[in-house]
Amino acid sequence: xxxxxxxxxxxxxxxxxxxxxxxxxxxxxxxxxxxxxxxxxxxxxxxxxxxxxxxxxxxxxxxxxxxxxxxxxxxxxxxxxxxxxxxxxxxxxxxxxxxxxxxxxxxxxxxxxxxxxxxxxxxxxxxxxxxxxxxxxxxxxxxxxxxxxxxxxxxxxxxxxxxxxxxxxxxxxxxxxxxxxxxxxxxxxxxxxxxxxxxxxxxxxxxxxxxxxxxxxxxxxxxxxxxxxxxxxxxxxxxxxx
Numbered sequence: 001x002x003x004x005x006x007x008x009x010x011x012x013x014x015x016x017x018x019x020x021x022x023x024x025x026x027x028x029x030x031x032x033x034x035x036x037x038x039x040x041x042x043x044x045x046x047x048x049x050x051x052x053x054x055x056x057x058x059x060x061x062x063x064x065x066x067x068x069x070x071x072x073x074x075x076x077x078x079x080x081x082x083x084x085x086x087x088x089x090x091x092x093x094x095x096x097x098x099x100x101x102x103x104x105x106x107x108x109x110x111x112x113x114x115x116x117x118x119x120x121x122x123x124x125x126x127x128x129x130x131x132x133x134x135x136x137x138x139x140x141x142x143x144x145x146x147x148x149x150x151x152x153x154x155x156x157x158x159x160x161x162x163x164x165x166x167x168x169x170x171x172x173x174x175x176x177x178x179x180x181x182x183x184x185x186x187x188x189x190x191x192x193x194x195x196x197x198x199x200x201x202x203x204x205x206x207x208x209x210x211x212x213x214x215x216x217x218x219x220x221x222x223x224x225x226x227x228x229x230x231x232x233x234x235x236x237x238x239x240x241x242x
Contacts, residue, residue, distance in 0.1 A: 052196040056160050060120075060147035063128035064139045071194075076112045077232040078190040082163055083115045083144075094185055097202050097222075099135050101187075104226065106141055108233055110192075113142040118166050120146045120153055161188065162196065187225065191232045200225040 057071040079101060081094060098113060105111040117123040128144040137144070147153040157163045164184040185203035188196050202225070204210060205218040 052162060054160065054190065054194050054196065056156070058147050058153070058156050058160075060145050060153075061125055062139050062146075063125060063132040063137070063144040065125040066139070068143065068145070070114065070145075073112050073114070073190075074194050075192050075237055076110050077192060077229060078112045078114055079229070080161060080188040080190060081113070081115050081186075082118050082157060082166075082184050094187075094203050095135060097187070101226075101229075102135070102137065102142060105229055105233070106138075109141075110233055110237065111141065111229070113137075114145050115143065116145045116147065116153065116157060118150075118154065118157070120148050120150055157184075162199075163188070189225070189228060189232065192235060192237055197232065198225075198228060 054070075057069050059067065059069045062068050079098075081098065083094065098115070102113060106113075117128070123144075123146050125146065128146060132139065132142065132144050135142075147156070154166050157166065163186070166184075186199050186201040188199050191197050200221050202218065202221055205214075205221050210217060
């Protein structure tokens with residue numbers, strides 16, 4: 001199956017309750033920059049097949065300044081998200097969601113959350129540590145990750161992890177209201193075999209526009225995400241080569 005088919009199948013996975021993102025056509029073409037406020041609408045069919053193995057690694061530091069690699073978490077079930085410390089949407093929309101997920105699954109020794117900064121020049125370990133403290137995040141199981149080079153991390157997020165394109169805002173008023181970068185607010189789940197098994201746009205589903213059109217969508221997506229995390233955690237860990 002070609003790359004576009006695999007990417008479309010991820011949204012089929014997310015759509016266990018027949019949902020996906022209207023801008024999937026943009027996401028199928030890496031490098032095309034999409035809106036972080038994508039409307040969620042009905043789409044594909046449920047599937048439990050695995051897609052998109054992560055083939056390349058990335059190094060950086062966590063909120064404690066410790067050198068880490070994403071591959072250090074192979075064998076764990078990992079929730080991935082993009083963020084930057086001054087992004088109002090990360091705090092107001094995704095922060096609440098991540099804290100709830102952390103409270104639900106953080107006690108499981110095989111569960112991890114990784115928030116990857118799209119603004120590594122400004123997200124110093126000191127800032128990341130303060131951000132983590134605000135959410136009660138322990139670096140043992142919730143990383144705020146800085147990869148050090150903006151171009152490198154943007155390319156990795158788009159082309160390796162298949163998040164939507166990151167767009168730098170230029171209008172000062174827009175930057176003041178929304179932060180420097182427009183980025184994907186969806187969560188991605190990585191299984192123990194280091195494959196992305198689905199993408200859940202909870203923040204988009206909870207947007208005012210989406211709640212008017214599909215008020216049930218948010219709870220359906222959330223229920224499916226939590227169920228999929230439980231399913232992946234229930235699978236027997238395999239011997240992992242690092």
